[in-house]
Amino acid sequence: MAKRDELLTAVERSIRAYCEAEHDFKFKPNDPVVRLHEPTFSTDEIMAAVECLLSTQVTMGPKVVAFEKEFCSEFKFAHGVMNNSGSSANLLAVAALANPVAKDGLKAGDEVIVPALSWSTTVWPLIQLGLVPVIVDMDPETLNMDPEQIERAIGPKTRGVMVVHVYGNPCDMDAIVDICKRRNLVLIEDCCEALAATYGGKAVGTIGRVGTFSFYFSHHMTTLEGGICVTDDFDLAELMRILRAHGWVRETENRDEYLKKYPEFDPRFLFVNLGYNLRATELQGAIGSVQLPKLAGFVNTRRENTAAWKKDLARYSEFLAFQKETPKGRSSCFGFPMTLTEKAPFKVQELMAYLNKAHIQTRPIIAGNMAQQPGLKLYAHRVVGDLPNASWIMRNGITFGNHQAVDAKARDYVNGQVAEFFRSKGLS
Ligand SMILES: Cc1ncc(COP(=O)(O)O)c(C=O)c1O
Structure with missing residues (x-):
């Protein structure tokens, strides 16, 4: 153990020396460059990742779970399901809402209203799940979805609204929540540009049925690539945990209930639904935990x-x-x-x-x-x-x-x- 710590300290010293020499992201008036992004990470995050690699525990495990908990406690989200990108978070959220076991689930052919000024993978998951995106115009001042346009877009097949808080600017959520309640629409918040934004003092992502975030390299904080889905709905979170990894129950909190119901299966290989592999790695979880306090x-x-x-x-x-x-x-x-x-x-x-x-x-x-x-x-x-x-x-x-x-x-x-x-x- 002492030897291990000694070796790790030596590794850290080298990495720190490298980063101090090479990672100067400050603006230099004598050689002015203003890039669209500069890295948010350096020695501490690299060490967190290196320690995962050295330990050889690299696939999703306790570090991802720890990050999910820290993230939720920071923003008062009830449940968080980390995954490997904001695009994956959108896919996972929509897949869960359109799954046959979801309460009041979306069905193939249902329409979901989205803003024209959005990202490709705000819209693609809807199409991938057999839903029909309905594109509406923006408010020219906030650059967000215009609630009047949402109201205008609603037709007999409309079942949901997927907002984007453009460039971190929260949409007019009072108006949008009111429309969704009156017209019985599911509300999804794509918060991939809006980490740490608030509406009425509450973090965005808590207002709709599910919210999604991105930790892409250039975003407010990073896990290199990475994303998370958040929700108050425990059943939806469990479903997202199942869909995130193969359709198995290994990472669910109610694992034992499934195992009791299906005792004839090896608990490691019980598949209760379809699934993807959208898991984050331990390196991403570890980096997230170092980045979060800096956010x-x-x-x-x-x-x-x-x-x-x-x-x-x-x-x-x-x-x-x-x-x-x-x-x-x-x-x-x-x-x-x-x-x-x-x-x-x-x-x-x-x-x-x-x-x-x-x-x-x-x-x-x-x-x-x-x-x-x-x-x-x-x-x-x-x-x-x-x-x-x-x-x-x-x-x-x-x-x-x-x-x-x-x-x-x-x-x-x-x-x-x-x-x-x-x-x-x-x-x-
Ligand atoms: C609104 C929005 N949704 C989704 C994404 C996708 O996130 P990621 O790049 O992590 O896949 C982005 C990317 O910046 C975005 O701006």
Whole structure:
């Protein structure tokens, strides 16, 4: 044991020395680069992963369970089911809700309303489970699903709503919950961009029947790849544990009940439903436990940056519009999305090219309007109206990096370059 500890300490010393030499993610005014993302992890997370590898206990086990518990206790979620990506979390959530054993389950051919400004794997799991996505337009100020459009989209086959809290900005959940209650619709929250965002003081993900999160490399915190489904519904959580791994009962909390019911099976190989393999690894669980205590600091930095940029760039508000929070929403500021106003006498590509030349990376807001993607056209879906706002956001949206490594100097550099751009256009 002493030898093991000694060896581990030596490994840690080497890794720390490496990271101190190579992992400088701070903005450097003499060599300015503002990337869309910088890593949130370094020595501590790498050591947590290395210790798993050295122990050879690498497949899902106690470290994933520990992370699930820590995550749920941080945000007051009742049950958490970790898996290997935000996309998998969406698949698992929808698969559970559409499973024959789910209470009031969704059935093939049922419609689920989704926002046009969403991610591909918000929509694909619906199609993969035989459901029909119904695409609705956005509110141009919050960049979120417009509740009026949800109401307008409801037809005889509509059974669910899947919201996306775009760029960490909570949707108008009072209005959406009200619609779902009145029209008896299942509410799913895709919170893959909204970790640590709150609505009315409650973490997003607790408002619908199930919420999903992503721990992808570039997100608020990471487990490299990774995701989690959260729910208050114990039976749904158990079902997600079954579907997550082969359809067996090994990771369920009520394992003994299943085993009692089917005593003739080897307890290790009792399959009570269909399933996937969407498990997270122990390395991911261990990294998550190291990242979680750092999350609040990361989110504070993102919020500070957002507040500062909104103030600093307000002088261009004739041409640039910023994402607005809903009255009860507190965004976790996944990025700093801006859309051009109709008065802007230039194209967003010109602003992108200008900033890119100054080593400020940019991108569109999510991927714009999903209804225009060729992949969707292969499958049954319904589009409500012309989606003018989603199309505007797609053609006129821009975001640059807003993450834990962006500091006041980086912000000033961005402000300076935006100012130069406007000067070059004779607009200031
Ligand atoms: C809204 C939304 N849903 C789902 C995902 C998928 O998450 P992941 O990349 O972890 O698969 C993303 C990815 O960023 C996303 O933005």
